[in-house]
Amino acid sequence: MNIGVDTPLFFFYDDNDAGILGRLLEERATHERSVRRLGVKDLHIQLRDLIFPLSRTMDMMSPAVGEHNLLVAYLSLRLCEALGFSPEMKSALCIAGALHDIGAFSLQDRLDLLDFEETRSTEHSMAGYLLLRGFKPFEGIATIIRHHHLPWRSGEGRFCEGQPVPEGSHIIHLADRAAVLISKDRPVLSQVQAIYNKIEKQKDAVFVPQYVDALKALTVKDYIWLDIASGAMESVLYKNIGTDMAQLDVNDLLEFSKIICRIIDFKSHFTATHSSGVAAVAVAMAKLAGFSEEEYPLFAISACLHDLGKLAIPSEILEKPGKLTPEEWDIMRSHVYYTYRALAPIESLHTVATWGAFHQERLDGSGYPFSYAAGDLNFGTRIMAMADVFTGITEDRPYRKGMSRDEAVALLKGLARDNKLDKKLVDLLMSNYEEVNDVRVAAQEQAANEYREFREALKTGLTPL
Ligand SMILES: [Fe+2]
Ligand SMILES: [Fe+2]
Ligand SMILES: [Fe+2]
Numbered sequence: 531m532n533i534g535v536d537t538p539l540f541f542f543y544d545d546n547d548a549g550i551l552g553r554l555l556e557e558r559a560t561h562e563r564s565v566r567r568l569g570v571k572d573l574h575i576q577l578r579d580l581i582f583p584l585s586r587t588m589d590m591m592s593p594a595v596g597e598h599n600l601l602v603a604y605l606s607l608r609l610c611e612a613l614g615f616s617p618e619m620k621s622a623l624c625i626a627g628a629l630h631d632i633g634a635f636s637l638q639d640r641l642d643l644l645d646f647e648e649t650r651s652t653e654h655s656m657a658g659y660l661l662l663r664g665f666k667p668f669e670g671i672a673t674i675i676r677h678h679h680l681p682w683r684s685g686e687g688r689f690c691e692g693q694p695v696p697e698g699s700h701i702i703h704l705a706d707r708a709a710v711l712i713s714k715d716r717p718v719l720s721q722v723q724a725i726y727n728k729i730e731k732q733k734d735a736v737f738v739p740q741y742v743d744a745l746k747a748l749t750v751k752d753y754i755w756l757d758i759a760s761g762a763m764e765s766v767l768y769k770n771i772g773t774d775m776a777q778l779d780v781n782d783l784l785e786f787s788k789i790i791c792r793i794i795d796f797k798s799h800f801t802a803t804h805s806s807g808v809a810a811v812a813v814a815m816a817k818l819a820g821f822s823e824e825e826y827p828l829f830a831i832s833a834c835l836h837d838l839g840k841l842a843i844p845s846e847i848l849e850k851p852g853k854l855t856p857e858e859w860d861i862m863r864s865h866v867y868y869t870y871r872a873l874a875p876i877e878s879l880h881t882v883a884t885w886g887a888f889h890q891e892r893l894d895g896s897g898y899p900f901s902y903a904a905g906d907l908n909f910g911t912r913i914m915a916m917a918d919v920f921t922g923i924t925e926d927r928p929y930r931k932g933m934s935r936d937e938a939v940a941l942l943k944g945l946a947r948d949n950k951l952d953k954k955l956v957d958l959l960m961s962n963y964e965e966v967n968d969v970r971v972a973a974q975e976q977a978a979n980e981y982r983e984f985r986e987a988l989k990t991g992l993t994p995l
Pocket of ligand 2: 602706
């Protein structure tokens with residue numbers, strides 16, 4: 531047998547071994563070899579490799595949304611080219627465009643924003659700003675996103691509340707409004723002039739005149755519009771996101787993952803602290819299982835990203851008060867697949883991403899979306915599945931209290947007995963219940979405070995400390 535990074539660690543089980551910890555340590559040794567091959571210290575990821583999977587996942591919320599985030603990034607880039615802007619500016623706008631509607635959580639928000647006349651909603655711009663600004667390489671991008679619906683008003687739009695507004699915000703605004711005018715139902719080249727005419731009517735009142743002129747220059751270049759229709763946008767964008775863009779080591783990636791974790795969780799007050807709890811439990815379990823300190827971030831990263839696919843799930847479904855209809859449940863279930871599709875192709879993230887993406891798989895093969903069984907589910911995956919279940923049943927939600935210790939223990943033991951969750955891991959949790967639960971509670975309390983601050987800042991338009 532070839533032993534590789536993805537070799538299920540439980541192939542190495544010897545059920546005659548005595549003691550849970552002994553067996554876990556044995557698996558840990560095998561896992562260490564995997565992790566060494568994974569190269570914790572050499573885990574370097576280009577930030578740009580993470581942008582488009584995020585952008586695409588957000589756009590999967592509905593076919594009606596199309597590739598809106600990507601399209602805005604693309605048109606912003608082409609406007610920058612026409613205006614002769616620097617490579618740094620192009621790079622920043624490719625990213626800001628790809629993430630510009632990250633603060634629009636509900637399907638209704640996303641659909642409203644596709645209406646050209648839409649003027650009321652700027653809450654999503656502020657939400658995007660608040661969510662992204664905590665990650666240092668995104669500070670400037672967050673400010674661009676904050677003002678991406680601000681009208682120009684003959685130059686008044688240079689400032690907002692006394693603060694200068696980045697030029698990029700006005701580029702994104704123009705690209706965004708042009709993007710919503712493109713219909714998938716007609717040949718794109720037949721639409722270009724009408725799109726320009728509509729934008730031109732709002733020259734100076736809503737859009738920067740110089741940028742409207744740049745759009746005019748684009749109207750005669752067929753290839754720009756055909757790139758949109760032919761699916762070439764992503765490769766064009768990719769080439770223009772600077773290679774000088776941050777390269778993330780494992781610690782940077784953890785910081786980035788924490789930001790993504792907040793974005794996923796804050797979509798709904800029902801889930802506002804969930805991934806934070808899963809991360810705390812996963813790391814606590816990794817510690818108990820004897821992993822080394824340098825490996826803890828891998829578990830935290832995986833847990834922070836395990837529900838990434840929820841970016842594709844409308845908040846209307848995430849926070850529906852009653853039972854989901856079968857169709858809503860079909861949508862909800864797809865989130866794990868979207869996590870996998872977004873992250874697994876990133877080579878150096880593959881192993882860590884799949885631990886998280888398989889959190890709904892079960893040892894008896896009854897899980898989803900791959901119906902994998904014990905032989906396919908490695909140690910990291912089993913930890914993540916257990917951390918997800920444990921956090922899910924013990925956390926308080928607005929519509930119900932979390933389970934008591936007795937209830938949680940009974941349920942977890944049942945899941946181990948039925949060969950859903952790993953029995954050895956469940957036993958390890960049982961022997962350290964208070965310790966693990968305390969870590970979860972502390973992490974979720976902190977996340978709940980951050981969520982309150984976020985909602986407050988959104989309501990008042992003020993920036994929290
Ligand atoms: Fe927007
Ligand atoms: Fe938009
Ligand atoms: Fe999930």
